[in-house]
Structure formats: structure tokens, C-alpha cells
Amino acid sequence: MKNIIIFASGSGTNAENICKYFEHNSDVKIKALFCNKSDAGVIEKMKPFNVPVHVFSKQEMNDETIFLPLIQQYEPTLIVLAGFLLLMPKYLIKKFPNSIINIHPALLPKYGGKGMYGHHVHEAVLASNEKEHGITIHFVNENFDEGQSVFQKSFTVEKGDDLNSVSKKIAQLEMKNFPEVIEQLLKNK
DSSP: OEEEEEEEOSOOHHHHHHHHHHTTOTTEEEEEEEESOTTOHHHHHHGGGTOOEEEOOHHHHTOHHHHHHHHHTTOOSEEEESSOOSOOOHHHHHHSTTOEEEEESSOTTTTOSTTOOTHHHHHHHHHTTOSEEEEEEEEOOSSTTOSOEEEEEEEEOOTTOOHHHHHHHHHHHHHHHHHHHHHHHHHTO
16 A cells, blocks of 8 residues: 655645545555644545545654654655645754655746745746746755756747646646655655
């Protein structure tokens, strides 16, 4: 059995999509959701999947003696950051090398780093008149969006594209590709 733990901070669209994708896969189990915001939409989206939810503070996450045992009880094969906005503590990266992945709504190394998430990324891409935009799935290291890239998928930014249309194109790429890349990574573990 391959176990996934999801970390999310927001609405939970990607987390829900991952749960649906693996819902009938007898070899993969979504073991838990970890969320740093008690009012995040992702919490409600986990209910139909009976996924245990842990709401925690940044202070708790940074305390290895509290947080590491909480994670380890689920024996994660892969830890998936799906719209999670906090920097992962070094002890977790060390404990789970090449087993923590993140999805980023840009073609890294461009438009990554602290504060570059969601519409902030798309606004920067449009303001720079980029010809291409897309997603990157990467391993997590101790810096925002600097881990080794696992997968990238791009699209051409059209003349009439705006924040709304670019956001929709990114969401489509995420919905299709994120679960598939997770499945591939799990096959190699």
C-alpha cells in the first residue's frame, strides 16, 4: 500500500481532485490532510472521502517533537503539497528525502519564491508579457520553489488572455497532470 498525506492551505480543489483520482485505487490511500488554516475550504472537501484532517499552527509544525510523530503515524510514501503556503521545516525534508512534492502555477525557475502563488504569479506573468505559462511539479527542499523539477507542462499565452483565462488554463493543467504525476512517482517508490 502506498500512502499519501496532503498538505493544503486553501480551497482544496487540487486535494479534492487527488482524492477522487485515487478513490478506487486499492494500492493507494490518502491517509490524512494537514491544514494550517481552520477556515480553509479544503477541510469541508475532505469529508466525503473520510480523510482525517489535522489543523495545526506554524509553531506546531516547526516543533519536531510534536509534528514528526503526527506525520509518521501515517507512514507516508509521498507527502503532497497542494496549495500549501508555508515553508516545510528542514527536519521534514531530511526525514522524507525526495518524498515531498509541490505543484507551482508557473514554469520554474521563473515566478517562484515567497509570495509567488495563485493570482500573484499569473499577474506577474501577464505583466512581463511572457509567451508561455504553465505548471511545475517539483520536489521540495528548504527554499520556496527551488527543489528539483519532476514535471512541467506549458501553454502559449494568447494575445487576449487575462487573469481569468490564464487561471482557468492553469487549473486545467493541474487537474489533469498532478494526479498522474503523483501516480508515476508512487510507482517508483
